[in-house]
Amino acid sequence: IGLKEIGNEVHFLVYNQGDFFEHILENNNIAVHKFYKRNKFDVLSLFKAIGFMKNQKFDAIGAFLFTPSLYVLLFKLITFSKTKVLVSERSFHSEREEDYRKKIIRKLYRVSNVITANSISQTNYLKSCFPKLVDKIVYIPNGLNIDDFKIKTEHQPSNILKIVSIGHINSNKNTKLLIEAVKILRDTYNIETQVEWLGRTYEFLNEKNIYFEECKELISKYELQNHWNWAGKVKQIQNYLLVSDVLIHPSIGEGFPNAICEGLACGLPIIASNVNDHPHIIKNHSNGFLFNNNDLDDLIDKILRFKKLSIEDKRTMENQARKTAENNFQLSNMVAKYNEMFSL
Template sequence: MNKKIRVLHVAEAAGGVERYLETLFKYNDDDKVENILVCSQNYDYKKFATIVSRVIVLKMTHGIDFKDDIKVEKKLRSLIRQLKPDIVYAHSSKAGAFARISNLGLKNKVIYNPHGWAFNMDQSNLKKKVYREIEKISAYFCDKIVCISDAERTSALTEKICKPNKLQVIYNGIDLDEIKSTIPINKEDLGIPKNAYVIGMVGRLSDQKAPDIFVKAAKLIKEKIPNAYFIIVGDGKLRNRIEHLISIYKLESSFLITGWVDKPSAYMKIMDIGMLLSRWEGFGLVLPEYMTCGVPIIATDVDAIPNIIKNKKNGLLVKKDDYAEVVKKVIMLADNLKLRNDLIAEAKKSAIKFSGQQLIMETYRLLYGIG
């Protein structure tokens, strides 16, 4: 009988990475792979305790804090020595640094998934250069680097992060079955009028996700579609600023920010249009979720998004930060029922390749070396 593979996952960033791991663990074959999760205090560790063999919470800071970071690295190295995993699998940039430093000189396989390159973020050229150089140096200390899209692999090769044979593309996966079975939230429970034309955005209130562009578009959309109602499913550091912008545009009676919710798909299912207006994006996990929920999509033509959304085939693409173009695409969808239905039908077909089953199958075969 083949020995069960023990995988120690290290994760600091929550949000999309947390949802990715939840799907990966749910579809795991416990007879083949034992998963242990070392995560930050930002994770819902009680939930993960039901789907992995063990959860260990370490206090991790998202930014750079040398004193705290050294403590994490020492503790993590001790855990690796104690647990003796076959594979250490690090998720996102900070966890990638922790895992690779802590694992130096230890005999196991190391896999790193940045879940979107930090050097592709919208930031100063100096910061991009620093992140790029860190990734180049760190690449020597792992066996495989997982790219969550073809665009991420192309970016790694362009920036010469590592040799091509170290890179492996595995698309993100979502729990299609759970999304399909999710019951839509009741509009009335949220204070949304029954006849409202609901336009939504699911994601963090951060510069990356461009909630400011969503609100600027909302102001103009409201002038053209009087029964339009806008919903942001998520939370983040920009919430106060976005609420202030909503107030300036006098949209308070037509706008809802839910904060973080357990089942975003329940909110997607009441949307007439779903948006992802990111300024940069490693994948965009919400896109196949919108697809599965039967929500027509408007998204920005940046990074990995065009790998998933084919313009006028399974969604509509707009230029980054161009809220006037967003408004035009909303009107197009509102006025053209055939286009809307065609996009939804094609998107549902596209969603299949982003299933949790596909994710686990490719992870086993391409990373763990098992069938």
């Protein structure tokens, strides 16, 4: 939308079914072209998409995440097109052995014109992996239309600590750690919490999410049903952010999460794991707290510190959170940078 507003003609190509944001594109008169895959390895869909990209003669094509990048890189490789191609990683490097598909796709990065990442840590990792491609690798942080985000104005005194967490429910998001913390806060410190967890359960895969089932069993075992709500996919995230006291993001690793950007934009203090780019944005006692990854005691300590803050200190922290978003995540800056990369 931002690229269109500054004078570009923008098209959107999708290969998976799902229309979560389609209405937003339609409302802004952005064409959506669908090449739905019939199965996970639908070669016909891939070549239809490649044919479409060739016939349209686009000046530039951008792809986000690995599989879309594969589509675009194969298009570039097969057709010898002069179209500028930008690929973008939104993930993080893990010490665990990386997926072989990622290694294959990254071998094709040499045919791209620009490689972006939305985190400093991943940008540096890519530069270390591909020293010959350093000039192509660019850091572009997430952008938000900050003015669209309201700021919490009413602060009703309550004995219940209202927590919001946002993320797909999988082991990387470290949901179980927060469940354990909620139990200890109740049993040891007599602190009642209400957690709203926003995010999909991977129901679109038509298979059981084992980690999600384990989380539900843990909540049942600890009798936390009245303290925890699985909100699922949510379009109006602000409705949850504005009634929460704090956003807790306990993930094991991240690129840089939109959830934290959106929380900060609403002036919501953040308690996040001290991984990847989190320490670049979250500062202890300023706009939130950092805790050592997978350290339950440290997470509880940071929650207790936040809970004990005076009303005035919490208001100061909320103001700092909003300022962080305003200073780092302006949509206009992101759009300008992508437009520059597409125009190289």
